[in-house]
Amino acid sequence: MLDARSVRDNPEKIKEALAKRNYQLDLGPFLELEKERLALVKDADELREKRNRVSEEISRLKKEKKDAAPLIGEMKGVSARIKELEDGLRAVEQKARDFLLLLPNIPDGSVPGGRDEAGNVEIRKWGTPREFDFEPLNHWDIGEMQGIMDFERAAKIAGARFSLMKGAGARLERALMNFMLDLNTRKGYTEVFPPILVNPESMTGTGQLPKFEAELFKTADPDFYLIPTAEVPVTNIHRGEILEEERLPVYYTAYTPCFRREAGSYGKDTRGLIRQHQFNKVELVKFVRPEDSYGEHERLTGDAEDILQRLGLPYRVVVLCTGDLGFSAAKTYDLEVWLPGQNKYREISSCSNFEDFQARRADIRFRRTGRKGTEFVHTLNGSGLAIGRTLVAILENYQQKDGSVVIPEALRPYMGMEKIG
RNA sequence: GGAGGGGUGGCCGAGCGGUUUAAGGCGACGGUCUUGAAAAUCGUUGCAGGGUUACACCCUGCCGAGAGUUCGAAUCUCUCCCCCUCCGCCA
Structure with missing residues (x-):
C-alpha cells in the first residue's frame, strides 16, 4: 500500500510512476475523499474537545449539587452530531483505504522500462547448457519411464494439474526440501513451518487480497485461504508488531506446500510438473532496515543462485521490467533454469524487494535505537527454490542416454543413491 | 462439542460510570551521588491522526475488535476474536 499522505501531496508523481507499469490512474476520487476526510477529522475533533470539557463541568x-440539566441538554445535541461525523468518517476512511489497497507498488528507479515480459533484461548467466549426443526427453517422459510420476492416477485422485510422485521421485522431492532448508539455515535463515491456511488479514497484508482473490483456493466453512506461497504466512509473522532495530535484519526460511488456482492459464504447461495447483517450495523471507534493502535484495538473490550452482544447474538472472513487475514488488529478479526438454530457460525463483509496501499494509514497523517514533521495515522474499521445478531441472539436465538420471553430488547424502534407474 | 475463567501501557498488576491527564511495581533511558560500579535519589518513559508538510506546543483517538446505553465508558449491555482450565472426542 502506498502512503496516503504522499499520494495526497504528490498525485502527479504517483500517477507517472504507475503509468510505467501500464497502470492508468485517476486519483480524482481519492483526492476528494482525502479532502472530505480531513474536514471530518477536524470537525469531529473540535466537537469531542467540547464534549470532554463540558463533561468535566457537569461533573463539577x-x-x-448545582443544576446541570441545561448543559446536559445541550450536550445531547453535541453527542448526536459527533456520532454523525464519526459514522461519516468511518465510511470515508474505508473508501480511501479500499482505493489505496488496489494500487500497485511504485517500481524502483533501477528497474528497466517495458510493456511486458519482452522488456525484461538478462543480467547474468551461470553454467553452460549441456551438449547431448541424443535427443533429451521431457521430464514427464523420464518420470513415467522410471515409474516415479503418475499423472493419470493424480488426475483420478484430484484432477488436472496435480501430481503423484512415487519411489525415487517422492524421495527426490523430500531430498530437495531438506537440502535447501539445511543450506539456507546454515546461512542464518531461521527455519519456520507456518500455517498453510490463513485468514483474509494475512492475505491482505502481503497483497494477494483484495485484488487477486480469483487466484486463490478458499475453504468453505470456516473461511480460510490456502497459501499460494510461504511469503504470506511468514511475512505475516510480524504483522502489527514494532521490532527493535537491533533485531534487524530478520531472516526466515520455510518449506510449505503452495496452492494456486492458475485461472486464466488454460492451455499453458498442461503436461508435467511445471504448473500445478499444488506444489512444494522453500522460501526465503527478510525483514530489514530501509537503507539496507537493496543490498539485502542482491544477497537474497545470491542465496537462491547458490542452490542452483551447488546442484550444477545452468541458469540466468533476469530483472523484470516495469510492465512485468508483480503488484506488490518494487524490484524483482527472476532466476530461470535451463531445461533441455524444452530447450529454454524457465522461471525457478522470483526474488523481490517490496520496500515498505507490504509493511504498510501489514503494519510492520521498527524503532531505531535511541530515537523516538517508528518506521516501516522493508520486506523481501524469494524462492529458494521451487521444489517441483528443481526436480524437473535435475531430471532433464542429468538424464542419460539409457533413461537413467544421475543425482547431483550435493544431493546424494539426501537421496541415498547416485542414480535413478 | 460441553462447562467455567480471562484479555489493561515494553513486562507485572490495580481500577469496575465523573479527582484516570490509566495507581503502584519492574525494566529501560537521563541527572545527582561515586575513582568506577552497585545502592540510594530525582526525572523521563507508548502508538496514531490532525492543527503548522518541524518528534517545541495544542487538540483528538487508542485499556482484544466492533456496535450500543449515557451529558460522560477501561468501567454497564450485545456481537465477534484470541488465550487458559476441566470434561468429551480425536491425529
Whole structure:
C-alpha cells in the first residue's frame, strides 16, 4: 500500500510512476475523499474537545449539587452530531483505504522500462547448457519411464494439474526440501513451518487480497485461504508488531506446500510438473532496515543462485521490467533454469524487494535505537527454490542416454543413491 | 462439542460510570551521588491522526475488535476474536 499522505501531496508523481507499469490512474476520487476526510477529522475533533470539557463541568456542578440539566441538554445535541461525523468518517476512511489497497507498488528507479515480459533484461548467466549426443526427453517422459510420476492416477485422485510422485521421485522431492532448508539455515535463515491456511488479514497484508482473490483456493466453512506461497504466512509473522532495530535484519526460511488456482492459464504447461495447483517450495523471507534493502535484495538473490550452482544447474538472472513487475514488488529478479526438454530457460525463483509496501499494509514497523517514533521495515522474499521445478531441472539436465538420471553430488547424502534407474 | 475463567501501557498488576491527564511495581533511558560500579535519589518513559508538510506546543483517538446505553465508558449491555482450565472426542 502506498502512503496516503504522499499520494495526497504528490498525485502527479504517483500517477507517472504507475503509468510505467501500464497502470492508468485517476486519483480524482481519492483526492476528494482525502479532502472530505480531513474536514471530518477536524470537525469531529473540535466537537469531542467540547464534549470532554463540558463533561468535566457537569461533573463539577453535580458534585457541588448545582443544576446541570441545561448543559446536559445541550450536550445531547453535541453527542448526536459527533456520532454523525464519526459514522461519516468511518465510511470515508474505508473508501480511501479500499482505493489505496488496489494500487500497485511504485517500481524502483533501477528497474528497466517495458510493456511486458519482452522488456525484461538478462543480467547474468551461470553454467553452460549441456551438449547431448541424443535427443533429451521431457521430464514427464523420464518420470513415467522410471515409474516415479503418475499423472493419470493424480488426475483420478484430484484432477488436472496435480501430481503423484512415487519411489525415487517422492524421495527426490523430500531430498530437495531438506537440502535447501539445511543450506539456507546454515546461512542464518531461521527455519519456520507456518500455517498453510490463513485468514483474509494475512492475505491482505502481503497483497494477494483484495485484488487477486480469483487466484486463490478458499475453504468453505470456516473461511480460510490456502497459501499460494510461504511469503504470506511468514511475512505475516510480524504483522502489527514494532521490532527493535537491533533485531534487524530478520531472516526466515520455510518449506510449505503452495496452492494456486492458475485461472486464466488454460492451455499453458498442461503436461508435467511445471504448473500445478499444488506444489512444494522453500522460501526465503527478510525483514530489514530501509537503507539496507537493496543490498539485502542482491544477497537474497545470491542465496537462491547458490542452490542452483551447488546442484550444477545452468541458469540466468533476469530483472523484470516495469510492465512485468508483480503488484506488490518494487524490484524483482527472476532466476530461470535451463531445461533441455524444452530447450529454454524457465522461471525457478522470483526474488523481490517490496520496500515498505507490504509493511504498510501489514503494519510492520521498527524503532531505531535511541530515537523516538517508528518506521516501516522493508520486506523481501524469494524462492529458494521451487521444489517441483528443481526436480524437473535435475531430471532433464542429468538424464542419460539409457533413461537413467544421475543425482547431483550435493544431493546424494539426501537421496541415498547416485542414480535413478 | 460441553462447562467455567480471562484479555489493561515494553513486562507485572490495580481500577469496575465523573479527582484516570490509566495507581503502584519492574525494566529501560537521563541527572545527582561515586575513582568506577552497585545502592540510594530525582526525572523521563507508548502508538496514531490532525492543527503548522518541524518528534517545541495544542487538540483528538487508542485499556482484544466492533456496535450500543449515557451529558460522560477501561468501567454497564450485545456481537465477534484470541488465550487458559476441566470434561468429551480425536491425529
